[in-house]
Amino acid sequence: DxxxxxxxxxxxxxxxxxxxxxxxxxxxxxxxxxxxxxSKKFLKIMFSYNNKELIINETVxxxxxxxxxxxxxxxxxxxxxxxxxxxxYFCASSRRQGGERREKLFFGSGTQLSVL
Amino acid sequence: AQTxxxxxxxxxVQEAETVTLSCTYDTSxxxxxxxxxxxxxSRQMILVIRQEAYKQQNATENRFSVNFQKAAKSFSLKxxxxxxxxxxxxxxxxxxxxxxxxxxxxxxxxLKVEL
Numbered sequence: 001d002x003x004x005x006x007x008x009x010x011x012x013x014x015x016x017x018x019x020x021x022x023x024x025x026x027x028x029x030x031x032x033x034x035x036x037x038x039s040k041k042f043l044k045i046m047f048s049y050n051n052k053e054l055i056i057n058e059t060v061x062x063x064x065x066x067x068x069x070x071x072x073x074x075x076x077x078x079x080x081x082x083x084x085x086x087x088x089y090f091c092a093s094s095r096r097q098g099g100e101r102r103e104k105l106f107f108g109s110g111t112q113l114s115v116l
Numbered sequence: 117a118q119t120x121x122x123x124x125x126x127x128x129v130q131e132a133e134t135v136t137l138s139c140t141y142d143t144s145x146x147x148x149x150x151x152x153x154x155x156x157x158s159r160q161m162i163l164v165i166r167q168e169a170y171k172q173q174n175a176t177e178n179r180f181s182v183n184f185q186k187a188a189k190s191f192s193l194k195x196x197x198x199x200x201x202x203x204x205x206x207x208x209x210x211x212x213x214x215x216x217x218x219x220x221x222x223x224x225x226x227l228k229v230e231l
Contacts, residue, residue: 045220
């Protein structure tokens with residue numbers, strides 16, 4: 001049973017296309033995230049949702065739009081894909097306990113996006 | 117803003133030997149958490165160890181231990197009895213007590229384990 005699953009694992013597409021990455025967690029967590037890992041392996045947060053509410057929105061182009069239909073799902077839609085969007089996108093989840101405690105993040109296996 | 121620095125892009129260790137990976141961070145917060153994550157070639161991000169800043173005792177997990185120096189803002193990872201399966205990219209990460217549980221990652225250290 002995969003704790004945090006994201007699909008697809010690989011995504012190859014042309015510039016200008018619109019694509020979505022889906023993420024689901026079965027851990028009962030209430031907070032989900034999207035992180036981007038660039039070609040130099042640097043990981044940076046993009047978005048975070050808690051109970052379907054957006055709580056972190058880093059400096060990300062408007063072409064990226066997260067959507068959380070419920071606590072267990074956080075999808076990422078990307079419009080008008082650009083070459084620079086090529087990266088590995090990780091979904092993650094955690095459980096918020098006692099306010100802002102630092103629960104560990106559980107990561108999905110990543111989606112490698114290649115924009116040609 | 118918090119920053120995390122890993123000054124060793126690559127490290128090598130002989131099997132069964134001990135290696136230490138360095139990490140320093142910058143913060144004005146007094147309460148926070150620190151993590152080491154491992155990313156093998158499979159790409160999966162795996163939590164290795166977690167340290168709570170208010171605890172003076174260094175965290176340990178089997179062959180993995182940390183040297184947490186709060187005043188120096190240093191958080192190094194020691195891997196004892198290195199195994200081939202330890203070969204991976206290791207990321208140090210900082211989690212403050214505000215900001216929605218965001219983790220700030222270092223640039224990573226690629227660890228090679230040699231026979």
